[in-house]
């Protein structure tokens with residue numbers, strides 16, 4: 001451990017958070033890593049006891065502990081199962097931040113990729129879009145196919161090779177090019193005024209979902225403000241132990257909206273929303289931002305949640321009747337507890353038959369950058385998800401998080417179509 | 433004691449992947465579901481066969497180290513908290529279903545099988561395994577047998593013991609014994625399997641379990657009665673039982689518990705009631721209909737504010753599931769939950785629930801109360817913070833009072849969780865005559881060197 005190592009966040013955490021787990025074990029069967037190994041150490045109850053033992057000063061922050069905390073998917077299934085209301089996410093983020101602060105998993109390769117991605121690219125919206133544009137060129141120019149053919153990818157480290165087919169197909173246009181900063185419903189006076197978060201991965205890989213979100217909001221009488229040049233929300237950073245960077249990004253996000261004038265700030269990516277709702281806690285020790293961060297938390301709404309809380313306008317049919325199944329993203333379902341609304345929305349489209357997905361609330365293995373850091377466990381979960389989807393007989397899967405979208409699409413292959421529920425809704429509104 | 437060579441021998445016998453020795457791993461196996469008890473073992477092993485269990489015991493015996501067996505560690509009396517310097521045998525990898533005999537209505541399974549896998553396996557064939565501890569999605573059948581666990585259906589269907597036809601056990605010297613048979617009637621010799629049921633891992637290690645199955649009831653109905661006062665709920669239970677109705681479930685929860693359960697499950701339970709009774713009847717459709725009506729009118733007669741009948745099977749399951757979360761949900765109020773398991777004859781229920789309330793007031797502690805009203809088994813749960821020493825003193829006084837009263841009412845200090853470590857100091861109060869010596873005599877004849885789960889139940 002470096003000499004000037006900072007004090008442990010786990011030790012400064014409010015003790016009641018650590019003490020809340022009464023080790024009943026009710027969470028065990030919902031944890032994907034425990035399901036794989038059957039070892040307590042790989043379970044929520046085990047991880048919590050390790051975090052508490054560290055906070056109590058009876059165990060050092062060790063490499064074994066660090067590996068364990070990165071084996072955890074951060075899927076938060078354990079929090080939905082926990083009757084005692086344990087705030088696992090809070091402890092988990094503190095633990096990962098301690099691990100990064102103390103450089104416990106430091107290797108030069110890991111450092112390089114982390115600083116390039118988490119610390120550099122995802123901190124700078126322009127760079128992210130520049131990379132997006134270059135990848136768009138790379139994919140459209142045929143360069144991608146050429147390099148794949150000549151086996152260039154085999155020269156990359158194994159983790160990156162596995163990642164390459166996973167890189168999203170970059171959209172022809174980013175959000176700012178297809179969504180105007182201010183958009184109002186055409187015919188009527190708007191009932192609500194909302195801000196829209198365009199996301200980062202969402203923006204370059206799924207900007208069409210952002211367009212669809214605006215369309216659905218307009219159809220429901222909302223005026224939509226989409227600030228230009230938005231950055232990353234910082235969820236990737238806080239889940240990967242970079243709390244300070246996450247704070248910077250949170251401040252930037254808050255600054256880009258006029259909170260007093262908005263009824264809601266809409267997020268359409270499950271993983272981002274779950275983090276976005278906790279800026280209050282993140283910035284609680286920042287006197288300048290603490291109050292506004294709380295106001296922010298109260299205004300952030302997931303798009304499905306928002307639509308079900310207002311008077312939903314009637315939906316038209318899809319172009320062709322469809323059987324659809326829905327995979328809830330972990331951070332929408334377990335993180336934000338938006339559990340029923342997406343299915344309710346889809347089921348209200350006249351010619352959609354919604355089929356129940358077995359183990360729907362089970363992680364697909366995407367889990368942020370988990371599929372890069374823990375490819376084996378990620379693959380296990382991807383296969384399990386794919387099998388369950390195939391068993392429904394549906395060719396269309398709805399899911400509302402870019403990570404899940406890519407993971408599931410890659411697992412299913414091109415015979416299947418993965419869509420954001422809101423894109424399906426947008427299509428239904430276009431047919432009214 | 434040479435820890436290093438014990439570990440090396442374990443690895444040589446079972447293979448590296450079946451032995452855990454890192455401090456991080458040992459910490460995770462140092463506790464079970466009981467508050468405030470922990471102790472690190474020297475190693476955790478995962479045998480996959482009876483033979484591997486046997487060689488592990490022989491090795492422990494050679495080095496004179498203790499063995500603590502662990503299923504899923506959901507026990508509530510500290511039964512699977514390891515004894516000092518002991519080896520933990522975790523049964524999780526012995527979790528196969530070995531034989532499903534639909535002719536004789538039996539199922540032969542390994543001890544690490546998770547309890548609700550049994551129902552999942554047999555229910556599609558119209559068969560039924562009734563014991564349903566609230567922890568059934570997590571607990572193992574081995575743990576259920578070792579603790580003789582009950583559940584929500586105990587009132588009508590009995591407890592784990594009533595469904596055990598045979599056991600394979602590994603004894604303290606490593607020998608393997610098969611006890612019992614597939615025969616419905618069997619009086620050959622002592623009923624040794626019954627000694628192992630509820631033995632909490634102190635007499636031998638259970639490696640196979642032969643379960644009895646019964647036909648699945650055709651119909652089931654769930655009712656929820658809401659009361660302003662706990663005494664009215666208790667009176668309802670007495671009246672139902674004296675009317676010769678034996679419903680399969682009669683569970684109650686008090687107001688504290690109700691608030692926590694609703695906070696977690698969010699199924700629209702009214703949190704301003706003084707008590708709620710969850711009742712379930714099953715059997716032939718006509719019988720279920722008539723019992724439902726009778727129970728409803730008894731509840732109303734006993735001043736229930738409202739009686740709801742679950743409209744669908746799913747709604748019934750949701751209500752029962754909410755009740756199952758009670759124990760962990762009350763931890764929402766205070767971090768340390770000290771759970772009692774006192775059980776009294778059913779005609780003493782009103783007296784005992786009143787006493788629980790008085791005890792809370794007398795010692796200025798918070799007690800949430802819920803449990804299996806129908807079989808007299810209460811779970812008064814004291815809510816506290818283990819870091820507050822002064823409060824913990826009051827908590828212990830309250831516990832002592834509850835135990836004394838239970839024994840005075842000719843009840844038992846534990847209805848289903850076992851003695852383990854948590855209730856050890858009270859056992860002698862209940863076993864006042866020669867019966868306490870008899871317990872020790874049994875232990876000494878099965879395990880003369882005190883290697884199996886040493887320190888549990890009593891000091892041998």
Ligand SMILES: Cc1cc2nc3c(=O)[nH]c(=O)nc-3n(C[C@H](O)[C@H](O)[C@H](O)COP(=O)(O)OP(=O)(O)OC[C@H]3O[C@@H](n4cnc5c(N)ncnc54)[C@H](O)[C@@H]3O)c2cc1C
Nearest residue numbers: 503504505506507511566572574575576578581582633638
């Ligand atoms: C939320 C919750 C609800 C609960 N509800 C109920 C309930 O409704 N009714 C009830 O009766 N209990 C209940 N319990 C208690 C507990 O779940 C039961 O005692 C259960 O049977 C323990 O099973 P386990 O596999 O977790 O065993 P463990 O806790 O691991 O072990 C329990 C005891 O059995 C011994 N043991 C385990 N496996 C073997 C074996 N193969 N051979 C020999 N000894 C063995 C252990 O040494 C220990 O003494 C509940 C617990 C929790 C946390």
Ligand code: SF4
Nearest residue numbers: 021022024025027082
């Ligand atoms: S996290 Fe919750 S469910 Fe899991 S052991 Fe702790 S209290 Fe029980």
Ligand code: SF4
Nearest residue numbers: 031072073075076078
């Ligand atoms: S977050 Fe997911 S992987 Fe991690 S402990 Fe909880 S359930 Fe297990």
